[in-house]
Amino acid sequence: MKVLILTTRQNHVWTSMQEIIPSLENLWSSLEGIESQIINVDEISIKDLLPKVLWAENFVVTAFNLKIVSALEVVRKSIKHPGRIFFYMHNMQTIGAWPLEAWGLNKLLNTNDRFIVTCENDIRSMKLCYENARYFKHPFFIENQVVRETVCKEEDVDFIFIGRISAQKNLHNLIWAFSKYLNVKKSDAKLIFYGKEDDLGSPNMGWSCENYMEKLRSYSEDLSIEKNVIFRGFVNRDEIERELEHRDYVFISPSLHSDENFGIAAFRSLISGRRAVLSDWGGHSDYRNYFEKQLELIPVEQSSFGPVVSSEAILESMLNISSKESLPSHCPSYYEKSSLARILTNELSRESEEHSELILTVEAREVVNRQKGLENNFSTGIFNDYSDKLSHTFFSAYGMRSVERKVEFDRNFYDLSPWSEIKGNRIEITDPHKSCYSFEIETGNYPLRDLARNTRYVSKSIVEKLYSGGFCRISNLDLSTGRYLQDHCSVSIEILRERVLKFFEVNNIENPYFADCEEQSVDESKVVNIVLFGGYLQRILESGCWNFNKFHFWVLSPSVKKVLVEICGLKADSISVIPREKLFSISKVKKVSLEKSVDLVYAGRISRVKNIELLIYTNYYLQLLLKKDIKLNLIGDFDENYHDYWGYFSSSKSYEEELNELVNSLDWPFSKPVFLRKVNHDKWALKNFTSPHYISLSSYLSEDFAVSVAQAQEKGWPCILSNWGAHQDVKGATLVSVNNILPYLKRNIFIKAYGENIAKEIISSKTICLGNNLETFNRLVVTPKEMDQVRSKLVKKYSRNIMLILRGAGERFAQQSIGETFYEDLAKRLGGYSLRNSILIVKDGVNEVGFLENKATNDLSSISEISKYEILTASEVVKKRNLIKVMQAESIAFSFPKEDGVELFQFVSSLVEGEDKIFFLKDEHV
Secondary structure, eight states: OEEEEEEGGGGGGGHHOOOHHHHHHHHHOOOOOOOOOOOEEETOOHHHHHHHHHOEEEEEEOOOOHHHHHHIIIIIIISSOSSSSEEEEETTGTTTTHHHHHHHHHHHEEEEEEEESSSSHHHHHHHTOOOOOOEEEEOOOOOSOOOOOOOOSSSOOEEEESSSSGGGTEEEEEEHHHHHHHHHHHHOOOOOESBBBBBOOOOTBBBBBOOOHHHHHHHHHHTTTTTTEEEOOOHHOOOOOOOHHTTEEEEEOOOOTTOOOOOOOHHHHHHHHEEEEEEEEEGGGGGGGGGGEEEEEEEEEEOSOOOBBBBBHHHHHHHHHHGOOOOOOOOGGSSSHHHHHHHHHHHSSSSHHHHOOOOBOHHHHHHHHHHHHHTTTSSSSHHHHSOOOHHHHHHHHHHHOOOOOOOOSSOEEEOTTEEEEEEEEEEEEETTTEEEEEEEEEEEEEEEOOTTTOEEOOHHHHHHHHHTEEEEEEEOOOOOOOOOOOOOHHHHHHHHHHHHHHHHTTTTTOOEETTOOOSSSOOSOEEEEEOOOTTHHHEEEEGOOOOOOSSSEEEHHHHHHHEEEESSHHHOEEEEOOOOTSSSSOOOOOOOOOOOOEEEEEEEEBBBBGGGHHHHHHHHHHHHHSSSOEEEESSSOOOOOOOGGGOOOSSSSSHHHHHHHHHSSOOOOSSEEEEOSSOTTTTTSSOOSEEEEEEOOOOOOOOSHHHHHHHHHHOOOEEEEESSSSGGOOTTTTOHHHHOOOSSSSSOOOOOHHHHHHHHHHHHHBBBOOOOOOOOOOOOOHHHHHHHHHHHHHHHHGGGGGTTTTTHHHHHHHHSHHHHHHHHHHHHHHHHOOOOOOEEEOSSSSGGGGGGOOHHHHHTTTSEEEEEEEEEHHHHHHHHHHHHHHHSSSSSESOOGGOOHHHHHHHHHHSSSOOOGEEOGGGGGO
């Protein structure tokens, strides 16, 4: 029998696949009585593949990608080969196998082919994908297993995790559990992490998690166990084995990853004789049949928040593992290569049967339909969130079980998780894996506290809900204290609150309520004067929770009022704007003058929402163009937030690393930018700067006042500001066009080109802010009924998914067409953002402009007048919203030759009246 093994190296981005795929190739090619050839589809042309296909009788597919799809089209479309295809699923059964439908493989494969999975939970998941598919399982195996010496069992044993440092692995709950383990056992054990960080979060839910390792370090510090938690980073597998060869340890993984179909690192530890604590999930569950003496499985519990492996359940298994045994090296026969070879030989020997088309189940069809509606080629957002019933169907197949907890809720203390906190009358949860939740506190008799020892007495129902989701646990009465970080806007909010109160006192305005602040009392029988700060959108969406009879709104910027009136639908007279000059004593602002060397100063959060990369490039080009030492001083602490309107975004590096790399990559003619951290909010403007100019190019959606700008104004500094939000109210400031700062509502990867444009705009100093003349205050009141109507119309206009903003998931809303419309409407009100009339279509990129490769970015940045174009990748063109843009465009440019995209050119031409609108940029421009 002749078998053609179609394989790939593209999937080697996953470390485990670097081991799994070659082992599968070896396994199939070593079968007795089988003649085989291994073809790497990444490297072979269709012409060279044809004779190989004609030679073969059966086919093996070791992994899925688009090259594999092309190869199978040759097999089944071009040649119509009757041979069976043995197809390794890996993780696709947990997502309804939608990629096979999306790329047409369900039409190429049939019931005579065989899907291969690796565990029983995979088989349960396959039943949710197809009504009539045939499949079988065999585990992975390890080539050249090394026999290890028996190690002595240690009582105070260390716990080891090897794998991706990812929220999918539930490591935050592991750290929380480990803190209690140390306390209960009076132990000095270590929890050691080997692995590289990723920011994937929960892509199936559209939830990313940036800087996960930093969060884990922070949790360790907050729990005062940082000395016992060690992060080794990525270490080569052979080096790890040398380090652990003579040590007793417990491998631990409480993973909830939807592709945990085997667990290579766990398997290596088990066959070496070590003990393991694993989630009863995916491929981990099968280990109970072969490693019972070494293994503790943590139950995966069903909840309204999806699958839960709680810190208490992890702790219980960590304590129980002491009763398990450390054994000599051994490998059960089920996992030996010879056993797997017999399974494959038996499957190959089965005679072909009559076949038919594959039929998707109802569940799989729903997943496919949802993915089609996402307008992307990824699983991002196929489930609404962890309460989605469809997701629970797949979770149940993969290991989620209804577990009857024997918990008696008494009036002991209940501790919130390190990622949860009490804010006023709400409990706010930011789970790195599960996303954000917010609960209103129901008063009761059960004491609940967060890490900062904020305590509220809550109802039993609240405790039960939090406990079921793993967000709280019964206290161990550990009274130690630690360091706790403030809300990133809390300092500015407190400064503004104090000044607004003074303003109200002077103007005889009573009964204020600060919607962004906590612990307030108001007289509900009177008109409540509600002050909105940067969280104005969230506060409007949650206004149904207010129990006021009548209220009037106060904001700090006309731009916010414009949003509330034109987007939210509030009446203009129901909103009063407090002039910034009434809150800060503003000196006469000097004009911008860059004729001599100056210090540019930015103070605030060093954050992506403040467009710091763009600021650095602007500084670079100011030096080049003016040939003067224009030095940029960046004052503040780094954070990892990004614009909601970007949609899904992830980075393999921290923002601090990105900015330092950017600064060091540029050939500065004068002083490099400097970062100044830990400077007090009332001290930074007193530093000894040379001819200081304040600068901010922020396009932050909550830019409703800018306290640091007002502090600079008090000193009379010249200001260079984005024409955005409250910056438009700063009299005498030089304003930078929003269309240079925000060329499109995606991550701007052409910041180098736009930095040069902004530098030229600043030098010309054309737009000087005149401020806003606000003389009278409106006093129209709003009733709860009227507010209900406002929210209802807002939801009707932008769909109920606008509530994702309230849940801290605005980036998910931005990925939807209606969400894109909302953020465009918002940007127009905040800064005069306008869409481009011309379109540049680019070929490179994964799915959208924000993911273009570096080379494409550099090439396109060199195009003259790039700012006049809206840029779309080829795959973005076919989105519904973009088709309309193409049809209405004044001109359409292609960045690549016509012969490289004939079909795309023909498609675009069919949408446009007159081919004279379409042209191809000259080669020297790209």
